Amino acid sequence: MSGSDASAPASTPGRRGRGRPARAAAGAGPGARERILAAARGEFAEHGYDRTSVRGIAAAAGVDPALVHHYFGTKEQLFGAAIAVSFEPATGVPGVLDGDRDAIGERLARYFLGVWEDEDTRVPLLAVMRSALTNETAADVLRSFVLRRLLEPIARALDVPDPRLGAELAASQMVGIAMLRYVVGVQPLAGVDAEEIVRRVAPTLQRHLTEQ
Amino acid sequence: MSGSDASAPASTPGRRGRGRPARAAAGAGPGARERILAAARGEFAEHGYDRTSVRGIAAAAGVDPALVHHYFGTKEQLFGAAIAVSFEPATGVPGVLDGDRDAIGERLARYFLGVWEDEDTRVPLLAVMRSALTNETAADVLRSFVLRRLLEPIARALDVPDPRLGAELAASQMVGIAMLRYVVGVQPLAGVDAEEIVRRVAPTLQRHLTEQ
Numbered sequence: 001m002s003g004s005d006a007s008a009p010a011s012t013p014g015r016r017g018r019g020r021p022a023r024a025a026a027g028a029g030p031g032a033r034e035r036i037l038a039a040a041r042g043e044f045a046e047h048g049y050d051r052t053s054v055r056g057i058a059a060a061a062g063v064d065p066a067l068v069h070h071y072f073g074t075k076e077q078l079f080g081a082a083i084a085v086s087f088e089p090a091t092g093v094p095g096v097l098d099g100d101r102d103a104i105g106e107r108l109a110r111y112f113l114g115v116w117e118d119e120d121t122r123v124p125l126l127a128v129m130r131s132a133l134t135n136e137t138a139a140d141v142l143r144s145f146v147l148r149r150l151l152e153p154i155a156r157a158l159d160v161p162d163p164r165l166g167a168e169l170a171a172s173q174m175v176g177i178a179m180l181r182y183v184v185g186v187q188p189l190a191g192v193d194a195e196e197i198v199r200r201v202a203p204t205l206q207r208h209l210t211e212q
Numbered sequence: 213m214s215g216s217d218a219s220a221p222a223s224t225p226g227r228r229g230r231g232r233p234a235r236a237a238a239g240a241g242p243g244a245r246e247r248i249l250a251a252a253r254g255e256f257a258e259h260g261y262d263r264t265s266v267r268g269i270a271a272a273a274g275v276d277p278a279l280v281h282h283y284f285g286t287k288e289q290l291f292g293a294a295i296a297v298s299f300e301p302a303t304g305v306p307g308v309l310d311g312d313r314d315a316i317g318e319r320l321a322r323y324f325l326g327v328w329e330d331e332d333t334r335v336p337l338l339a340v341m342r343s344a345l346t347n348e349t350a351a352d353v354l355r356s357f358v359l360r361r362l363l364e365p366i367a368r369a370l371d372v373p374d375p376r377l378g379a380e381l382a383a384s385q386m387v388g389i390a391m392l393r394y395v396v397g398v399q400p401l402a403g404v405d406a407e408e409i410v411r412r413v414a415p416t417l418q419r420h421l422t423e424q
Contacts, residue, residue: 048346130345132396133338134260139396146398168392168401169412176388180380184344184351186358189380200381204416 033071036061040072040082045127049079049138079131080141084149086124097157105170105206109198112174116182117194126183129175146171158209170208173201245283248273252284252294257339261291261350291343292353296361298336309369317382317418321410324386328394329406338395341387358383370421382420385413 039061043052054075058065072078096107115121131138150171155163177197180186189197251273255264266287270277284290308319327333343350367375389409392398401409 129391133342133345133391143396143398146396162400165400165404165408165412168398169389169409172388172392172401173385173416174388175391176384176386177381179341179345179387179391180384184355184358186355186380188374188377189384192377196377197381200377200420203419204385207415208412 032061032063032067036063036068036071036078037081037085040068040078041085041124044079044082044131045086045124048127049131049135054078076137076141079138080145082124083128083141083145086121086128097154101210102206103202104209105204106198106202108170108205108209109174109202110195113194113198116178122182125178129178129183154209160210163209166208166210170205173204173208177201244273244275244279248275248280248283248290249293249297252280252290253297253336256291256294256343257298257336260339261343261347266290288349288353291350292357294336295340295353295357298333298340309366313422314418316421317416318410318414320382320417320421321386321414322407325406325410328390334394337390341390341395366421372422375421378420378422382417385416385420389413 036057040052040057043057043060047056052075054068055065057078058068061068068078072081096111097104099107116125128138128142132142133139150167154167158167160166177189181189181197184190248269252264252269255269255272259268264287266280267277269290270280273280280290284293308323309316311319328337340350340354344354345351366379370379372378389401393401393409396402
């Protein structure tokens with residue numbers, strides 16, 4: 001692969017873009033990076049990690065595969081970048097940690113449910129969960145992302161001796177709700193109002209985050 | 213398919229059983245049902261719902277596919293039966309509900325962690341989770357199984373007004389721990405002693421199950 005050859009993509013026609021030949025010809029033009037990232041997010045969400053290829057992402061973005069490698073490196077690194085975009089709403093967590101400490105659990109529960117109730121953010125998050133369940137590389141990427149972008153900020157914000165295990169147990173509660181409410185669709189959990197869930201899980205999150 | 217023809221399998225040689233021709237020839241002989249179920253569990257665990265076929269299960273069990281249909285009906289029904297076997301340890305839950313009510317959360321946490329710490333029970337449970345995440349039929353089967361075999365017994369045992377939502381929130385906490393500890397392998401959750409997790413989540417399960 002010519003992933004390290006920065007000049008190649010710009011001079012390659014790359015006319016495989018479906019229905020947008022002008023942009024495809026532009027290749028490395030303005031917005032190419034964002035277009036590749038959006039395509040990667042869509043392809044990983046739809047097909048999962050295993051069945052997504054750099055070639056397919058390049059085609060969906062209307063660019064040459066070499067340009068994808070140039071901007072993002074390997075498929076694994078591109079998956080990491082796509083996860084980062086998908087989790088962007090979730091990285092608002094540090095903001096949740098500001099303010100009245102006694103209501104951290106409630107703010108976190110409401111924030112998390114909001115992210116999952118919105119289809120635009122739910123679909124890519126589900127895709128990441130699916131990929132992590134079926135592919136070890138995807139699980140690796142998710143693991144280091146969760147650690148660096150979610151748990152470390154929480155650990156910095158809380159002044160308990162060992163905040164990471166508590167943060168992970170809080171995350172477990174929310175991941176399990178995501179599984180049973182949005183994926184498996186168990187009733188009554190799948191049908192109950194989001195605010196009722198906030199009310200019920202807020203004390204759990206509060207305890208995990210601030211007590212040991 | 214001759215799934216409803218009970219006499220066919222017994223008269224079929226079915227010599228595709230790998231290395232056990234005597235049993236394969238026996239077809240509908242003693243233990244065939246259990247052998248098919250064990251094969252189904254293994255095949256679904258290894259390949260997931262989508263990529264598992266009745267034909268492949270029959271081959272692994274050393275019987276004719278018609279015998280599989282005779283005993284278990286469709287692939288979907290066979291998946292349901294395989295789930296029931298995989299969850300058999302988890303259906304010990306009603307036993308957990310007997311005894312001192314103030315320690316229900318702790319008993320449930322210890323029981324659940326025990327099931328997941330044991331590789332023999334963990335592997336098929338993971339397979340069920342994977343299948344439910346990627347296939348709607350598998351999710352349906354899991355949903356009705358969880359309802360009938362896990363939640364209804366819990367609902368009967370607890371004398372709170374609406375026990376099912378609480379039982380599902382407790383289940384969410386444990387499912388999320390299974391995801392992050394055993395699948396994604398996030399540290400420190402993946403490395404900490406199981407008893408430490410029991411200590412931390414017991415109050416959460418207790419609250420979900422007995423308070424509203």
